[in-house]
Amino acid sequence: xxxxxxxxxxxxxxxxxxxxxxxxxxxxxxxxxxxxxxxxxxxxxxxxxxxxxxxxxxxxxxxxxxxxxxxxxxxxxxxxxxxxxxxxxxxxxxxxxxxxxxxxxxxxxxxxxxxxxxxxxxxxxxxxxxxxxxxxxxxxxxxxxxxxxxxxxxxxxxxxxxxxxxxxxxxxxxxxxxxxxxxxxxxxxxxxxxxxxxxxxxxxxx
Ligand SMILES: Cc1cc2nc3c(=O)[nH]c(=O)nc-3n(C[C@H](O)[C@H](O)[C@H](O)COP(=O)(O)O)c2cc1C
Ligand code: SF4
Ligand code: SF4
Numbered sequence: 001x002x003x004x005x006x007x008x009x010x011x012x013x014x015x016x017x018x019x020x021x022x023x024x025x026x027x028x029x030x031x032x033x034x035x036x037x038x039x040x041x042x043x044x045x046x047x048x049x050x051x052x053x054x055x056x057x058x059x060x061x062x063x064x065x066x067x068x069x070x071x072x073x074x075x076x077x078x079x080x081x082x083x084x085x086x087x088x089x090x091x092x093x094x095x096x097x098x099x100x101x102x103x104x105x106x107x108x109x110x111x112x113x114x115x116x117x118x119x120x121x122x123x124x125x126x127x128x129x130x131x132x133x134x135x136x137x138x139x140x141x142x143x144x145x146x147x148x149x150x151x152x153x154x155x156x157x158x159x160x161x162x163x164x165x166x167x168x169x170x171x172x173x174x175x176x177x178x179x180x181x182x183x184x185x186x187x188x189x190x191x192x193x194x195x196x197x198x199x200x201x202x203x204x205x206x
Contacts, residue, residue, distance in 0.1 A: 003141040006126060007038035010079055014067035019045075021056035021063055029056060033065070036096045042144060043081070043121040044088075046096055046103075050115055057085055057119060075132050083124015083146060092118045125149070135171035135187040151206050152190055155181045158202040165194035165203065 001009070010017065019033040031053055037044040047054050057063065063085050070076030093116055097103045107113045123144030130137040142148035155165075161179040166172075173187035174194060181202070183194070195203040 001128070001139070001141075003126075003143040004038070004040060006079060006128060006141050007043045007081070007143065010043065010065075010067060010081065011035045011038045013069045013077075014079060017065040017067035019053075019063055019065040021053065022060050023052075023056055024059065029053075034100065035065070035067075036100045037092070041120065041122060044092060044096060044118055045121075046093065046116050046118045048115040049117055054117070058087065061085055063119075063121060070132065073131060076130075077132065078129045079126060080129075081121070081124055081126035081143075083121055083143070085119045085121050088118050088120050090117060135173050135184075136189060137186055138188070139186060149206075150185075152185055152188055153183055153192065153195060153203055153205050155183060155194075156202050156204055158200045159198075160200045160202070162199060164197045164199060168193040168197050 014035070016032055016034050018030050020028050020030050023029050033045050033047070033053070035043055035045050047057070061084055062082070064080070064082035066078060066080040068076050068078040093113065096118060107116060123146045125140065125142040125146045125148055128139040128141070140148055140151070157180075159180040161176065161181070163176065163181070165181055166174045170191060170193070171187050171189055173184040175182050175184065192205070195205060
């Protein structure tokens, strides 16, 4: 899926996310925030200017969020996304209300919406993690020019082909290719077992 599709998935399939910000003491704070809209320019949510959540967003200009779809762990897809936010004001409020009509129940009158303001998450990177698949499936994505850093475990040329790593891999996601181990990145749990047992120090973590 493209980054835009992942953002759409957050809005349409997860919607209520757990969002983390940092307070004035540098400590993390989480709260539940609905992701109400996405387009080619980012992800949009709203809050009220009186909330301490608003203050934390303005102070740091950064948010991290996670959400999941699925009833139990083995049926679950989780998506996380973190990046830069900016306040874009009330201009997009009508769009957000139109797409999320339940908001008319929470803020029923025009006057009661005066304190509301919209934020745009315009640049960031994220991760998709699907526990419903066997082996698990994961992917990473970036948006708005953020770097999509390749993270995880990788086998270097020092591999001697002993296969020790394969016997400890919980997802059986290590293949042999030309006598060397290759990790299927989209199935890897990042547990680190392979790096621990490798006699050649050939598995590195990025
Ligand atoms: C399902 C659900 C969705 C919520 N969505 C939002 C939201 O989109 N924007 C918002 O400002 N607060 C939302 N809230 C309320 C916040 O979670 C709550 O105001 C937040 O904890 C306040 O944080 P603060 O006291 O640190 O400002 C939602 C609460 C629930 C239960
Ligand atoms: S990190 Fe864990 S899941 Fe990934 S390849 Fe190594 S052993 Fe397998
Ligand atoms: S344990 Fe290390 S040396 Fe052996 S196959 Fe795996 S990566 Fe290669």
